Amino acid sequence: MPKLDVSRRGLLRTGAVAGAGLALPTIFTAQSAHAFTNEPTGGTVTLGFNVPQTGPYADEGADELRAYELAVEHLNGGGDAGMMNTFSSKALQGNGILGKKVEYVTGDTQTKSDAARASAKSMIEKDGAVMITGGSSSGVAVAVQALCQEAGVIFMAGLTHSNDTTGKDKRANGFRHFFNSYMSGAALAPVLAGAYGTDRKAYHLTADYNWGYTTEEAVKSSTEAMGWDTVAAVKTPLTQTDFSSYIAPVLQSGADTLVLNHYGGNMVNSLTNAVQFGLRDKQVNGKDFQIVVPLYSRLMAKGAGANVKGIFGSTNWHWTLQDEGSKAFVKSFGTKYGFPPSQAAHTTYVQTLLYADAVERAGSFAPCAVAEALEDYEFDGLGNGKTLYRGADHQCFKDVLVVKGKENPTSEFDLLEIVEVTPVDQVTYDPDHPQFSGGALGTCNNGA
Numbered sequence: 001m002p003k004l005d006v007s008r009r010g011l012l013r014t015g016a017v018a019g020a021g022l023a024l025p026t027i028f029t030a031q032s033a034h035a036f037t038n039e040p041t042g043g044t045v046t047l048g049f050n051v052p053q054t055g056p057y058a059d060e061g062a063d064e065l066r067a068y069e070l071a072v073e074h075l076n077g078g079g080d081a082g083m084m085n086t087f088s089s090k091a092l093q094g095n096g097i098l099g100k101k102v103e104y105v106t107g108d109t110q111t112k113s114d115a116a117r118a119s120a121k122s123m124i125e126k127d128g129a130v131m132i133t134g135g136s137s138s139g140v141a142v143a144v145q146a147l148c149q150e151a152g153v154i155f156m157a158g159l160t161h162s163n164d165t166t167g168k169d170k171r172a173n174g175f176r177h178f179f180n181s182y183m184s185g186a187a188l189a190p191v192l193a194g195a196y197g198t199d200r201k202a203y204h205l206t207a208d209y210n211w212g213y214t215t216e217e218a219v220k221s222s223t224e225a226m227g228w229d230t231v232a233a234v235k236t237p238l239t240q241t242d243f244s245s246y247i248a249p250v251l252q253s254g255a256d257t258l259v260l261n262h263y264g265g266n267m268v269n270s271l272t273n274a275v276q277f278g279l280r281d282k283q284v285n286g287k288d289f290q291i292v293v294p295l296y297s298r299l300m301a302k303g304a305g306a307n308v309k310g311i312f313g314s315t316n317w318h319w320t321l322q323d324e325g326s327k328a329f330v331k332s333f334g335t336k337y338g339f340p341p342s343q344a345a346h347t348t349y350v351q352t353l354l355y356a357d358a359v360e361r362a363g364s365f366a367p368c369a370v371a372e373a374l375e376d377y378e379f380d381g382l383g384n385g386k387t388l389y390r391g392a393d394h395q396c397f398k399d400v401l402v403v404k405g406k407e408n409p410t411s412e413f414d415l416l417e418i419v420e421v422t423p424v425d426q427v428t429y430d431p432d433h434p435q436f437s438g439g440a441l442g443t444c445n446n447g448a
Contacts, residue, residue, distance in 0.1 A: 037447030048129030055111035060136035067345035071352035082332035091360035113143035138162030138211035152447015167436035185218035187422035198227035203255035268303035301415035308405030
């Protein structure tokens with residue numbers, strides 16, 4: 001990508017000057033003269049944007065990268081400043097971060113943990129990134145978060161929904177703004193009970209990695225608590241593109257509800273196959289057959305087209321929200337790119353601002369100082385209402401949206417409607433909740 005090449009070349013020149021001709025990486029070395037990994041020493045600071053540019057979540061990754069570029073523009077004083085105008089904190093001044101111009105490099109996670117770790121490691125070692133952010137897969141997020149913990153840099157997770165990211169695999173150097181599987185289950189269950197009743201038999205198709213597992217567990221536990229039965233739960237490969245062989249057994253199972261614990265292109269394909277098999281036209285157990293998509297996005301809805309009409313799901317954020325922060329972000333993003341942002345774009349833009357703000361408030365890029373500034377930090381003005389970055393697990397707590405596919409969309413972007421804004425209290429849980437147990441946050445690592 002041209003942007004990547006320009007940014008990398010600029011970084012190498014800066015590094016050469018700052019290091020007096022010795023552009024040595026500070027990661028994983030005990031000999032570093034720096035106080036922490038990749039301490040910025042010149043007039044710029046480099047952030048690493050690690051997103052899926054290929055693979056089943058590439059659409060999400062493309063929108064994340066657009067949002068990152070917009071955030072950098074705003075931090076450096078360009079554009080209309082977006083949500084910096086509505087953010088409850090006023091630490092950011094549009095002069096970079098601590099007066100240093102923000103530069104960035106990018107990597108392609110390919111929605112593969114090994115590839116994501118490799119690209120993040122390269123950005124830290126070779127490009128001097130002081131913070132890594134991004135990803136549209138929880139498997140990737142968990143892998144990169146662990147790497148950043150080892151390296152001594154902050155990881156601001158992108159789109160990651162698995163409980164594990166801030167549960168058993170949480171790390172002191174990692175922070176998540178996006179909501180999680182538990183929150184989806186807690187928000188969806190009452191709405192599903194009201195729409196479809198409490199006597200249902202559910203069949204789960206689940207992406208075979210940690211996000212799928214925790215989403216299946218969360219939706220099963222929340223729906224079973226209200227009276228639903230789970231008749232089967234079948235794992236599907238993340239690389240699957242044709243789900244016909246998985247849909248056929250649903251017809252013989254006695255289930256009257258199909259829960260698609262799939263995301264991105266996987267959900268588009270599995271929902272399309274389910275509709276092709278006529279599931280939405282059938283009656284089972286005297287009830288109209290229903291499909292539920294626990295984690296929705298506008299990009300997925302666009303890919304699935306008319307098949308999403310009337311189907312319930314949950315989202316972290318939606319571009320039709322009318323709070324001042326959301327309106328400001330939609331305006332900025334729409335002006336720059338010509339269409340509204342996705343929830344993936346929203347969370348990555350917000351994470352970039354939150355990182356920059358924490359550095360400003362801490363007066364330092366040192367990871368442990370930044371982490372301290374983020375822990376138990378309450379803020380507003382970035383969409384979703386008042387939000388808490390809980391110190392115990394580095395999870396954001398905020399309102400959650402329940403949506404469904406619009407029956408009569410007015411445009412290719414107007415595909416989902418918000419049916420309920422679930423208050424934060426309904427989706428809040430104790431840090432030691434069973435769905436999040438098994439891991440320790442540990443201590444922050446400043447690295448070199």
